[in-house]
Amino acid sequence: MKKNDWIMVAAVIVIASAFIGFHFFGKNSGNGWVEVQVDGEVYGSYPLHREQTIEINDTNLLTVVNGAAEMKRASCPDQVCVHHKEISRNGESIICLPNKVVISIVDGEEPELDAVAN
């Protein structure tokens, strides 16, 4: 191998590791918004990148931490939305049916692929 070959190999490794590093550490950039709807009407939109707690009509308590939204408290008996996994990707939603509260992510990260068919 010539000297130039080694330089190219080194450059490729540096670029690849830079991208991998960026991919792992640049995560949770928290793009996008949490949109809250109550009874079909928009209650408000909140940016995912700011940590905050949102009180929705005294019935539900929504928290935004690390670029993901999670329902902390709900007045309903079944607590389905409270047990729901936190959401951060486009199109994901948490729905509290008794209180007619719908929380969804807009303009967020693209959802991960479930599978690829060849």
Next chain:
Amino acid sequence: MKNKAAYFGVFTALALIFSYVEMLIPIQFGIPGIKLGLANLLIVIFLYKRNAIEALLLSVVRIVLAGFMFTNLFSILYSLAGGILSLAVMALLKNRGTFSVMGVSIAGGISHNMGQLVVAMLVVETYRVGYYFPVLLIAGMLTGMVIGVAANEVLKRLHNVVFY
């Protein structure tokens, strides 16, 4: 040379056999879409023993034929993008003369993957495939190295042999 077409046919057949042999290799590399690119060994050798135009012709004929026989139309599209881009890069680096067979082959492997990634981005219409970039970069380099070592050895031994 009057036997040119016949010789070219023989090399096309050889390239197709390489494609077929590669398909038979049961080893999966754990990452979808990564394969050795055995047929590119022939393309690299052809690039050195003949010239870029004929290597391109061989590459395109090989991809289209192997594509129709073993895979589908979409694979042909991906392979063509990768094949043409990698050949262009390899021809460029070879003519510059500052890289050895290894370097040219590595650049070919990488650009092959990059061409396919670009097509994937256009087809899926999302840039999120970009996270695959570093994986393909490293994979292209490794397969390029393997092909480079093999091509280097073959070229050393074929030093006095003239391809038609």
